[in-house]
Amino acid sequence: MQAQSLVEYGPRRIIITITAVFCALLEIIDTTIVNVALNDMRGNLGATLNEISWVITAYSLANVIIVPMTSWLSQQFGRRNYFAASVVIFTICSFLCGNAHNIWELVIFRFIQGMGGGALLVTSQTIITESWPTEKRAMAQAIYTLGVIVGPTLGPPLGGYIVDNFSWPFIFYINIPVGIIATLLTLQYVRSPQYEEKRPASQVDWWGIGLLTVGISSLQYVLEKGQEDDWFSSTAIIVLCVAAFLGLFLFIWRELSYKYPIVNLRVLKNGNLRIGVLLSFIMGLGLFGSTFVIPLYTQSLLGWTAQQSGMLQLPSTLFVAVMMPVVAILIQKGIPQKYLIAVGMVIFFIYSYLSYTILTPHTSSGDFFWILIIRGFGLGLLSVPVSTMSLSTLKGPEIGQGAAFSGMMRQLGGSFGVALISTFVSRQTQVHRSTLVSHLNVNDINVQQRVASMAAGMRHNGLDSLTSRQTAYAMLDGAVNKQATLLSYMDVFLWVGVMFLVCVPIVLIFIKTSKAKVNLADAAH
Structure with missing residues (x-):
């Protein structure tokens, strides 16, 4: 029937x-x-x-x-x-x-x-x-x-x-x-x-439910709390890493061998869905990662409120809204989705690189405006083709199963992105701080003049000589920390952009081009 x-x-x-x-x-x-x-x-x-x-x-x-x-x-x-x-x-x-x-x-x-x-x-x-x-x-x-x-x-x-x-x-x-x-x-x-x-x-499939819960929840906890607990310095993180690996390994074995699996892994035999799931993960990592960095930068270094940081990204989002139906029409007219995805990834690299170049302790919202519009353009070219391609050849119950895989991988990509970026920023800030401090010699005449100038200004405000000098050194140390953090944020944008650029040849090689063209007149009915 x-x-x-x-x-x-x-x-x-x-x-x-x-x-x-x-x-x-x-x-x-x-x-x-x-x-x-x-x-x-x-x-x-x-x-x-x-x-x-x-x-x-x-x-x-x-x-x-x-x-x-x-x-x-x-x-x-x-x-x-x-x-x-x-x-x-x-x-x-x-x-x-x-x-x-x-x-x-x-x-x-x-x-x-x-x-x-x-x-x-x-x-x-x-x-x-x-x-x-x-x-x-x-x-x-x-x-x-x-x-x-x-x-x-x-x-x-x-x-x-x-x-x-x-x-x-x-x-x-x-x-x-x-x-x-x-x-x-x-x-x-x-x-x-x-x-x-x-x-x-x-x-x-009660065993499947249990193994999935243990594996996924352990992995998510590690990603959420790993940086906070200093990763493998924590016994709890080590135990949960083992639980995540064993839980997911046994879950995959169970689902492939059980007659009535709770998650149908065999749907991943579909080539489009396989590539779509991978790209969903990468998009989640890049999108949520870059979205995570901008509020950190504007609030911690520029002193913006959360509302101001959120409003900064609103024009970009509105531009994405304009792009979505345009890209959908291009797909319906027969433009190969892999070319749209490849161009979107190149544009996302351009956005990341431009963000890398403009970050300073005094960057304004106006400096971000056109760069975030470029991001919106790239996301428009990426999001719709990836989502459409993933489910395009699925039918019946496979659509729900494919959507579940795509949604899970997009969310895990975001969690991986935030975890990796948090750790990277923390470690890279220390690296940049060490490099900057190595160039600050307290015996250097320029450093001494800078400290003396800052201390003199504070003595005018009633501080004694010793306190003003200690405060000047503390302010200099704070400036070093701020510069080191800024450099680590710049590195994040650069490496996220490089990741998207590296994916371009993969997209062009492994995504098969569909020659089908949709008749828009028929589609309107």
Whole structure:
């Protein structure tokens, strides 16, 4: 029997698409919106710096655990019911997070919220993909990807505005009205495919669930906390690295040998999906990595607020919004996706290199404007083709499975990117500091004159000679640290750009060109 078509037309498709995009946007915004409220939460809940960081870690852990299982869970409960339940869980936990009375209540509710949120991201992509006809899926992916790109950028300025004008619980409360509307629209309009059949309890892959949870959560914890715990100097990190390796190795063996796997690894036999998953990981690493560095640079070295740092990236995001439908039309007209991806990677290298050249202790927002517009241009050329190519040759349940792999690898790429960049910045700052200090000889006449000039200025403010001289040396040491940190941020942009440039020949060689051209007149029906 032929599978039921899930393609929608007219107002139904518009409503379903808007509902799915807003749900994906809610999930992604919540990964970054809390960052700017951590200090307020910490003071209000009486938490330590290490405890408050679990508000972010718990959400990320829940995300990476649930994302690979979304296709199976959708099959068990029906896509509509599972998606609606995920929205309800996310919405209720948003209310509970805002009403938490202590830090560990907040961490628990954030974890459960992350379980609901992870499902929203992947299932939204599957719903949008199957609601649009095959020949228009490039446009469908453009709409979905826009939410993925916009979310991380909107989080900090929105969170900063809410914290400055209201209080931190409202960063969670704003999810509630959207969640209620999304639940009602889901139950009314989203359909479950006929190929999804519930398995009896005896066929549920409990070992697979357990091994996946141990492997992925251990890996995510290592990536989140590795730099904070000084990596392999920590016994806990070593133990969790072993747990991650064994858990994932045994999980792969289990899924390839079990008749009813919770995650169908065999779908990766599809060449387009394989390349798409790899590129999703690289994009996650580069995108989240560079997005992570800019706020660090502007806030720690330039003294900007989180809201100012977030607003800096808003024009770039708006430009991506303009690029998305343009790129989708180019794909529909038959422009090979691998050429769009290759050009996007070259442009991302140009953005990274230009960022490397403009970083100074006094760089202004105007210096960043056109460079971030270039980044938006590159992301537009990268995001839609990668997302479309990954799912282009998948059918039926494979679409949900492929979307889960892409979503998981994009998120893990982001986690790897933040972990690697945090470690790199920390280590590279020490390297640059050592180099700078080696050129500062206290007996050098220029150094002595600089210290004497600074000390003289402070003596005019009433400080005695010894105190003013000690303060001058402390200020000089602070200037060295600032310059060393700046140089390490410059290195990050340079190496991220080089990584994208190296991937260009890989894309051109290994992605097969499709000769199919879409008839736009037919696609409009």
